[in-house]
Amino acid sequence: MKITRNDVAKRAGVSNATVSYVLNGSGKIKEETAKRVWKAVKELDYHPDMIARSMSKNETMQLGIVSEDVANPFFGEIVKGFESAANNQNYFVNICTGIHKLDEYFDNFITRRIDGIFLTALPHKYSNEKLFKLVEHGVRVVVSGNVNVDYRRIASIENDHLEAMRDAMEYLFGLGHRHIAYLNGLGKEMSNDLRYVGYKKMVENLELPCGYDLLINGKYPYATGVTEGYEEAKKLMQLGNKFTAVICTNDMMAFGAMKALQENGLRIPQDVSVMGFDGIDLGQYWHPSLTTMATDKNAFGKKAFELLYASIKDETIGYYKNKLKLIERDSTGICR
């Protein structure tokens, strides 16, 4: 038989309500009564029932995090930062990999009365309409990677990819590079990634002679794994245009790209410089180690939770723009 509050109450010789007050620290209960209650709890090995609590409190203390790709260490680190901060406030977090249609997840969040979610999936996977529906049903949302959402209605946290791309391009420019390629993890039609936008802008600003000839788009809608980096680098080489540096949408792609370039006898960085985005740990062990625009992933996840928490507690719709930092390593060098 399951031990309930009633059992505890009986054993402690008090009422149901008193047990609640003691356990939740609400109400003022005589210390001596409280002691009896705690004693009964221990003796019976009583575990409160959160389901029943959720029922009456109308909050579940559960949060969801929808992440595009848990197998990418980049997201893994963010998730850790988020979860750690959430646990400190007694939230339990559900991680959803987004393999299935997100619509199903969204319905699940409503049906399970999840208090809030952190949504890092790409916008093409869901409609903003669905997002608002979620909010209407009482699920708080913090979004990342969706430039089209109205940030006055939905809290959001973004990497400042525009600025980061500018820094990356200026860095390579400073090393003498004028033929800089960009391997885009997104399909052609997806113009909502600011790295893409930033790249095109910087090609103009720096008046690069290559123009857009070195821009390789990926699979629609989105694929940024090692494999894609490898394949896009192959495509770039097949084009036959001159290039001396390659920027990739993320580090994983950069790993794949390096592999392809090396297989073709190109030395890094002597013949071609390569850089990525994200700053995952692995980059420093790659051969050669990877220059990258790094995000402080732990802080990012923590900040995401804080925005969500603020949204739950006092309806605050926050917005946070995260700055990336250049980490210079061995995969980039002076243009010869």
Place this chain on the structure above:
Amino acid sequence: MKITRNDVAKRAGVSNATVSYVLNGSGKIKEETAKRVWKAVKELDYHPDMIARSMSKNETMQLGIVSEDVANPFFGEIVKGFESAANNQNYFVNICTGIHKLDEYFDNFITRRIDGIFLTALPHKYSNEKLFKLVEHGVRVVVSGNVNVDYRRIASIENDHLEAMRDAMEYLFGLGHRHIAYLNGLGKEMSNDLRYVGYKKMVENLELPCGYDLLINGKYPYATGVTEGYEEAKKLMQLGNKFTAVICTNDMMAFGAMKALQENGLRIPQDVSVMGFDGIDLGQYWHPSLTTMATDKNAFGKKAFELLYASIKDETIGYYKNKLKLIERDSTGICR
């Protein structure tokens, strides 16, 4: 105002119970009545409340998966396989990173009435006693990586590391290697990892002249990231003993080890062969690509779910031993 079953019932002109029967497909309801109910559901945009359902059904349809290190792609893939299979049976899965003390999580599982968990964390993080307590409280468990647990009481799934290590050693032996090092991700005191046991056994069986001189233990209790591989390889070199091949506890460690070896001017595989365990995708893009003992991660995760499901549905305590497969790539070669 929240829309409930009562609202639907009223609108459809039926009772509360009838709505339940229709939505759950239980009971025999006239088709024409059912239609009215579904119509009302649509019109009101009604979402059933799982919390209330859990309350009366005494099942939450939530599963937990406790994974040592979500940032390692190896676990990420397993998680995906598990989650995918679970979703097909309408389960929702919570992924727990195990950053905090697992005891807290365990209490959480009870308190939240999680139907079952897949526990892949290392045994030193929890006591078997705690595990049994979980089961007593109605939480089903499938465990992995705990050789000490009684597999007649707790369902489990294990990689056949003993056999895999034998295959790995015989493979290297066949290439002519007689001085084979093992970089162990676990601390000295942890003898419950079968790779470690298998290594020592094979050193004996093959009568390797190196004996145990090339066995490097890791940090207590457990650390198998790139960094550890790097550091242990350094230690190995400092020892000054002759070695021509290196086996690592997992692929991530192998990456770090390769880096350290290369930094010391050793060529892979010309001067030293390196292999890992796991078979993560990244291995094929490394430079040189990594020879490894691979697990079918998706299948592993799926199987884990099936064991858990069987345990929930009909109290079956299953056991499954997973076979690894040698993937030969460029990081290993004939001993010169």
Place this chain on the structure above:
DNA sequence: CTGAAAGCGCTTACAG
């Protein structure tokens, strides 16, 4: 084939 009603285990205003 359908409805009235008890029950799941908590919380919390309201009395006292």
Place this chain on the structure above:
DNA sequence: CTGAAAGCGCTTACAG
């Protein structure tokens, strides 16, 4: 300072 009781939104035997 403590208790009796209503309520949270479902499910499901039991009647009819």
